[in-house]
Amino acid sequence: MSHKVVKQAGVIPVIEDKGKFKTLMVTARSNPSYWIFPKGHIERELGALKSAKMEAEEEAGIQGVVKSPSLGIYRFRKEGRDYQVMLYPMKVKAVKDNWLERGQRKRKIVSFKTAMDMVSDSVICDILEKLYKSLKKKGEL
Numbered sequence: 001m002s003h004k005v006v007k008q009a010g011v012i013p014v015i016e017d018k019g020k021f022k023t024l025m026v027t028a029r030s031n032p033s034y035w036i037f038p039k040g041h042i043e044r045e046l047g048a049l050k051s052a053k054m055e056a057e058e059e060a061g062i063q064g065v066v067k068s069p070s071l072g073i074y075r076f077r078k079e080g081r082d083y084q085v086m087l088y089p090m091k092v093k094a095v096k097d098n099w100l101e102r103g104q105r106k107r108k109i110v111s112f113k114t115a116m117d118m119v120s121d122s123v124i125c126d127i128l129e130k131l132y133k134s135l136k137k138k139g140e141l
Contacts, residue, residue, distance in 0.1 A: 005083070007083075009049070009055070010085050010086070011038055011039070011066055012087055012088070012090065012127070013060065013090045014131075015092045015109060021136070023109070023111075024107055026106065026107045029101070029104050035118040040054075052066050057096075058099065058100040061099025062090070062092050062095055063092070064093040064094070066088050066089070067089050067090070068088065071130065072126070072130070087124075087127055112132040116129065
């Protein structure tokens with residue numbers, strides 16, 4: 001018996017601050033002590049990149065440029081359903097003071113090293129590490 005995998009798209013925000021790269025994380029609505037990257041369902045009419053950008057604005061209040069290709073895919077299971085999330089890099093251009101899910105989530109700008117400590121999924125850690133090494137090597141996103 002096969003079951004449907006729910007496909008989602010998300011971003012790893014990249015904020016350049018005085019030559020250092022940082023990222024932004026938000027808390028999960030279902031667990032305010034669990035830190036994640038903005039992500040959500042892929043809207044059929046938008047596609048993965050635009051859906052990821054929309055989720056970043058709704059969940060974290062950030063605007064910017066989402067780039068292809070995806071950095072990688074991670075999977076998780078929640079409430080008996082399997083999810084597959086494609087993560088894309090996002091060069092953050094603006095961090096808004098007010099956003100749609102402000103009352104439902106906390107957000108935090110952290111170093112990549114801190115983000116790796118906050119993430120519980122080893123696949124996401126690997127994706128983060130790969131992105132950070134690439135940023136340091138190229139000096140930009």
